[in-house]
Each structure stands twice: as C-alpha cells, then as structure tokens.
Amino acid sequence: MPHYICVRFQVDGRIVVVHESWLVGEAHCRWPQSGNIEEMVKIGTKPKSEWGVWEIDILGGDDEYETCSRRAYSTQQSWGSHTKVQTYPENKDIPIPPVPTPQNVSSADRSLMETEKDTASTTSRALLSHNPRKRKAPSDSELKATLKRLEQSISLINKNLSGRLKDIEDKLKPILNDSSTTSFNSGNRSPLITPSYSPKYDRNEKHERHCHTVRSPANTMEELDEWLDAQDTYAVAKRVSNVQLRATVRTFMKCVMTKALAKQFSWSGFGSRRLKTKTSFRDHKVFNYLIDVLHDTPHRRAPQSEVADSIKKVLMGVGDWDGGRTRKFASAAATSESFPTIAFFP
Known part of the structure; x- marks a missing residue:
C-alpha cells in the first residue's frame, strides 16, 4: 500500500494528502486539529486519540509525497469547477475538519489558488445580492444520510475507546493479581490469604444482620x-x-x-x-x-x-x-534494692 494517500472529505469536499497510518478502515481517516499538518504527514506522525475521525473517499496514492500532493492539488482544482459541495442549514451544528492548507505547492500555484478563492467569494456575494432568498434546506434523505454518517463516526469512536480501555484493563490485571497474592516477606511462600477460610457473611448484602455480642477469649x-x-x-x-x-x-x-x-x-x-x-x-x-x-x-x-x-x-x-x-519493673526494682550499697572513702 502507498505511504501517502489522496483522500476527499465527504463533509465538505476538500481533497488532502494523509499518511497511510491515518486511515481507519477504507471509509474513514484521522485528522489533527492543529500543528504543522504538512510536516506531520511527511514524517508519518502516529495518530493520537484526540484526533477527529472523518468520513472520506480514497482517490489514490503514491510512495512519494510530492507526487501525491501535486495530484491532490490538481484534482481539487478540477473537481472544484464542476462538483457541488454539499450544503447544510445555518442552524445545523455539523462538525467540519480543520481547513487543510495546500501541501508542497509552488508560490505561483499558491497565488493562483488565492486568486480563484477571491473570485469565487466575490461571485458568491454577487449572487446573494441579486438573489436575496435563503439557501434551500436539505431534503429529508440528505439529513438522514448525514445523521447516519455521524452515528457511524460516533460508533467507531466508542469502539476505539472500548478497545483502549480493554487494553489498559488487561495490562493492570496481572499487577493487581500479583499485589493480592504477594506475601509480606520475600521468598517462595504460599499466599497469605489461604482459601480454607471465607467470611461468614456477604458484604454486598443490602440488609445485613449482625450479632453485637462478643464471646469470651479462647483458652485452647x-x-x-x-x-x-x-x-x-x-x-x-x-x-x-x-x-x-x-x-x-x-x-x-x-x-x-x-x-x-x-x-x-x-x-x-x-x-x-x-x-x-x-x-x-x-x-x-x-x-x-x-x-x-x-x-x-x-x-x-x-x-x-x-x-x-x-x-x-x-x-x-x-x-x-x-x-x-x-510486675517485671517491680521485680527489677526489688532486685536492685536487695544488694548493699558500697561506699568508698578517701
């Protein structure tokens, strides 16, 4: 599998380059919230648990970062001219990944991209001024599809968290077992708590009944x-x-x-x-x-x-x-007094 993958975010249509280790299955990938993303992709930074998981379409890949980055940029330009990005209602709180910056693009290409961005922004403002009506609300099928993708993303996140908790529990289980069976002194001795004795009542009972009478001390x-x-x-x-x-x-x-x-x-x-x-x-x-x-x-x-x-x-x-x-102190005092005191004279 190529080291660098060209993917397209389904939530907003952006095309970026990610490292192969960032993929989660064939339809999702992880994406960092901050930092030098281009450098992180190049060195293949290991994904972290706090990174977001997004639904993607895989467009291709290459073993060289520069080649894959140029393909992603050209694909974004060609798709942007005839592909309509999905829109959402203004009051709908839908997460969108951080805007990926162009990766390994020359200064001329960057200036061209900025010019096209400004032109698109001016055109959209002009269209809004001529057409004051609000954007058309998405259909029920689009909303259901979006909700389904969000549910799948949440389910995947919960599954990953459950797996991490299971790994932590498996690592702590031997330590807890060793601490409960280790004797007070070092050496190969039997455990302190012998299995021959068990408590006479269950501590987890809701209504415990105890006898508050204490018997006399045992003699044998x-x-x-x-x-x-x-x-x-x-x-x-x-x-x-x-x-x-x-x-x-x-x-x-x-x-x-x-x-x-x-x-x-x-x-x-x-x-x-x-x-x-x-x-x-x-x-x-x-x-x-x-x-x-x-x-x-x-x-x-x-x-x-x-x-x-x-x-x-x-x-x-x-x-x-x-x-x-x-009695011990009294006996010691009596013994010391039984001996005569010897006086020495000059």
Whole structure:
C-alpha cells in the first residue's frame, strides 16, 4: 500500500494528502486539529486519540509525497469547477475538519489558488445580492444520510475507546493479581490469604444482620476454632477499633485468645532458637479473620507490610499482658534494692 494517500472529505469536499497510518478502515481517516499538518504527514506522525475521525473517499496514492500532493492539488482544482459541495442549514451544528492548507505547492500555484478563492467569494456575494432568498434546506434523505454518517463516526469512536480501555484493563490485571497474592516477606511462600477460610457473611448484602455480642477469649486451639466460626466479625471490629493500627491488633488478640494461648503463636511458627516450636500465625485462619475485622475499621486500607509488622510486635509483647510489664519493673526494682550499697572513702 502507498505511504501517502489522496483522500476527499465527504463533509465538505476538500481533497488532502494523509499518511497511510491515518486511515481507519477504507471509509474513514484521522485528522489533527492543529500543528504543522504538512510536516506531520511527511514524517508519518502516529495518530493520537484526540484526533477527529472523518468520513472520506480514497482517490489514490503514491510512495512519494510530492507526487501525491501535486495530484491532490490538481484534482481539487478540477473537481472544484464542476462538483457541488454539499450544503447544510445555518442552524445545523455539523462538525467540519480543520481547513487543510495546500501541501508542497509552488508560490505561483499558491497565488493562483488565492486568486480563484477571491473570485469565487466575490461571485458568491454577487449572487446573494441579486438573489436575496435563503439557501434551500436539505431534503429529508440528505439529513438522514448525514445523521447516519455521524452515528457511524460516533460508533467507531466508542469502539476505539472500548478497545483502549480493554487494553489498559488487561495490562493492570496481572499487577493487581500479583499485589493480592504477594506475601509480606520475600521468598517462595504460599499466599497469605489461604482459601480454607471465607467470611461468614456477604458484604454486598443490602440488609445485613449482625450479632453485637462478643464471646469470651479462647483458652485452647479447639476453642479458638469454634470462636472464629461462630463469632461475627462486625461486632469484633466495633469492639477492637482504635486510632492506631498496632493498638487495634493488640486489642483484637486480647479479645480472641487468652495470654496463655497467645504465647503458642509466632508470626512464622519459629521459636527463640529458630525451631518450629510454635503455631504460625500467618498460616492460621485467625489471620484471615483479622483481615476481615480490619476491613470494618478505619485501617481497611493499611498496607500489608504495616499489618504484618504490627502483628509481629504484638506477638513479641504477649508477656506484658495482664500487668506483666508492671510486675517485671517491680521485680527489677526489688532486685536492685536487695544488694548493699558500697561506699568508698578517701
């Protein structure tokens, strides 16, 4: 296919040269609203989404821009002498593409074209002065044809926009899937949200019914499983919600399990000597339950890294629950006072 195409705008009969990449099918093409159009055609500028789409007739083409431009100019002159350009009513808002300037035409040809333009303008004014009647309104068939072309152009634009939106959605889908399944720590580990747990109610229900009673903390693993299966997350969220994320996680831990049971958990399941001596919190369904609870609190958009860091620090401080920190400080103070004070004299 030639690189440069000679086309005629059906809306007003103008004949111009466009690049082959500007064609949209065989009956439409894109046309820029501003800029050096001649230079854009020569270098084959890639069409942009904001360019208009116009209905055209393809007249021919050539691999050389100068040859195609001369043919377009001569064709415009020959057509202009015997072809009647379609007219529209004055109150009809019909889009017309920007007036294309003559492309690669010599100064003599340009002056000749300007002279013919002035002559045509003078002749039209003279005809209007002798014939004061208004222009004849287009027939119903012409209006229907024009409306049909506009509908086709709008349909084509909508189709192109839908295709672009589909491409963007396809590009973002892998990123969203990766972000939802990436674990808090690097490595080839299983996803944090295990498929074994699912919320006990549908968040999209129009009329949700919640139980606002919160059960007592669980003492054993069996009681913890029953607690998670029977307890409504909405009531727990209202009970444990705090301004700070770590305080919310700590209150949740104390609400769900006792201090003795909480000591059996660690984030990864490793004990102080890096041995698998504890239950992994991130692999237990209590973690998924916590995620559902946070969804009903002001921390629903908290990053996963902050949630993981808060859980780790809360699990490390389980020993300070129920006054453990106060007893620790009191014991340290008593130990320091039990030793005699040694005075050194000169």
